Amino acid sequence: MASIGLWNIAREQPDLVAVVDPDGREVTYAELAAAADRYGRGFQALGLRPGDAIVVLLPNGAELASVYFGAFQTGLYVVMANWHLVGAEVAYLISDSGARAFVAHSRFASVASDAAAASGIEARFAVGDVPGFSPLSSLGAGSRGRPDIRTAGSPMLYTSGTTGRPKGVRRPLTGADPDEVPAAATWFFGIFDLHPFDGHVHVCGSPMYHTAVLNFVANSVQLGHTAVLMDRWRPEEMLRLIERYRVTHSHMVPTQFHRLLALPAEVRERYDVSSLRVMIHGAAPCPPEVKRRMLDWWGPVVTEYYAATEGGGTAISAAEWLARPGSVGRPWPGSVVKVLDESGAELAPGEPGLVYMRMGASNFEYHKDPAKTSASRVGDLFTLGDIGYLDEDGYLYLCDRKSDLIISGGVNVYPAEIENALAVHPKVADVAVFGVPNPDWGEEIKAVVQPAEGVDGDAGLTEDLLAFAADRLAKFKIPRTIDYVEQLPRDPNGKLYKRKLRDPYWPNQDHPI
Numbered sequence: 001m002a003s004i005g006l007w008n009i010a011r012e013q014p015d016l017v018a019v020v021d022p023d024g025r026e027v028t029y030a031e032l033a034a035a036a037d038r039y040g041r042g043f044q045a046l047g048l049r050p051g052d053a054i055v056v057l058l059p060n061g062a063e064l065a066s067v068y069f070g071a072f073q074t075g076l077y078v079v080m081a082n083w084h085l086v087g088a089e090v091a092y093l094i095s096d097s098g099a100r101a102f103v104a105h106s107r108f109a110s111v112a113s114d115a116a117a118a119s120g121i122e123a124r125f126a127v128g129d130v131p132g133f134s135p136l137s138s139l140g141a142g143s144r145g146r147p148d149i150r151t152a153g154s155p156m157l158y159t160s161g162t163t164g165r166p167k168g169v170r171r172p173l174t175g176a177d178p179d180e181v182p183a184a185a186t187w188f189f190g191i192f193d194l195h196p197f198d199g200h201v202h203v204c205g206s207p208m209y210h211t212a213v214l215n216f217v218a219n220s221v222q223l224g225h226t227a228v229l230m231d232r233w234r235p236e237e238m239l240r241l242i243e244r245y246r247v248t249h250s251h252m253v254p255t256q257f258h259r260l261l262a263l264p265a266e267v268r269e270r271y272d273v274s275s276l277r278v279m280i281h282g283a284a285p286c287p288p289e290v291k292r293r294m295l296d297w298w299g300p301v302v303t304e305y306y307a308a309t310e311g312g313g314t315a316i317s318a319a320e321w322l323a324r325p326g327s328v329g330r331p332w333p334g335s336v337v338k339v340l341d342e343s344g345a346e347l348a349p350g351e352p353g354l355v356y357m358r359m360g361a362s363n364f365e366y367h368k369d370p371a372k373t374s375a376s377r378v379g380d381l382f383t384l385g386d387i388g389y390l391d392e393d394g395y396l397y398l399c400d401r402k403s404d405l406i407i408s409g410g411v412n413v414y415p416a417e418i419e420n421a422l423a424v425h426p427k428v429a430d431v432a433v434f435g436v437p438n439p440d441w442g443e444e445i446k447a448v449v450q451p452a453e454g455v456d457g458d459a460g461l462t463e464d465l466l467a468f469a470a471d472r473l474a475k476f477k478i479p480r481t482i483d484y485v486e487q488l489p490r491d492p493n494g495k496l497y498k499r500k501l502r503d504p505y506w507p508n509q510d511h512p513i
Contacts, residue, residue, distance in 0.1 A: 201275075208229075356383045
């Protein structure tokens, strides 16, 4: 039986393709392992030792994969920087994580230079030309063989920071052999019926600085699945790659579904997607009507999950979802999911409360923030601040985030329900709903809509949308007003920065939650 793990596959099947670069270059397991070894040796030559951290500001590509695996096998924490950040924000990641090396790309030269200057970090390497940075090709150049010290490192991923400064999720290092694939990797993919080799091909269309995106690519490579990397996601290009490489699985977000469905029918029908086995989505709520249309198009391969960087989660297959539309599934094996009230007492089925989770005996802390770590926990459970409920069979349904909850006239209103209703209108490209001040009711419901291409955001559209909502929502849930913007502030993985929209409506006062 063939061995799994990057370095084992490189030894036994050196010519197997590990990664397809966005430019179409095919990188074999032997080539990827050699590059990872070179960078691992380079980090150790700089004096980095297990438990140290590096910050990476690279677009999706073979270089990012090589740097990640090089750092991983030498016991380093890898901080993946969102390349939409400004220099001061990247400098914060460098300083907060205690990073001892910084790897960037010339595409982000200005941000990288500002971050390096502000943080004072000395070990700087770049793909392409960045003033003051050494070429990445020089890292580990001239040395041979595996790094002297090999022990499993870990991603150190930062929470999105939608409600404040990002916090690093730092897990204790295991001391495991990096050549051995953790049982958790095969177990997690097994949830989705993904197994080693078996002809699997993964397409990655989202930035690898996201937790799940990085994990899906890294696990795919470790299990012998070719990873096809996209630099910038475009709907028709994804369909082309699915057909070209006979893609079997991916990790997607609802925004991508929405944009795929917006393609003309003749474009969608042009590509063969029969190779798909499981297309996994999460990260944001998916309007039920959008999911049904994807199932009609791709068949019963669309699987949903709910999870956290911090650990634990749920999953639901297409067949289960059709029987329980709106659910995000039941807990993974080994994962605990409970719904608690504000006092920490467990709620009965059907009663909304804060969703708490735990993954086995896994543990974490928010780096340098014991107060946040403590505030997120009840016993050995933690919460992300999501509101939801469990049904009698243990299936989880999410209502919204606690921070997004609207309280109007003493009634709880969940914006996600309203967003799901409006998002399927053909003249809506994107929508956000939140509360704004009202002297009588405390809050009233505001919708901010990004009109579809070629559609004007005017009084006529407002009238159309309110009538559309009235057929789908109770009167108290219908927005009082609708504003229009050219683009909602989402990151490339679909996460909406709602606070950026909401804050201008709360001048000189705090939002009530």
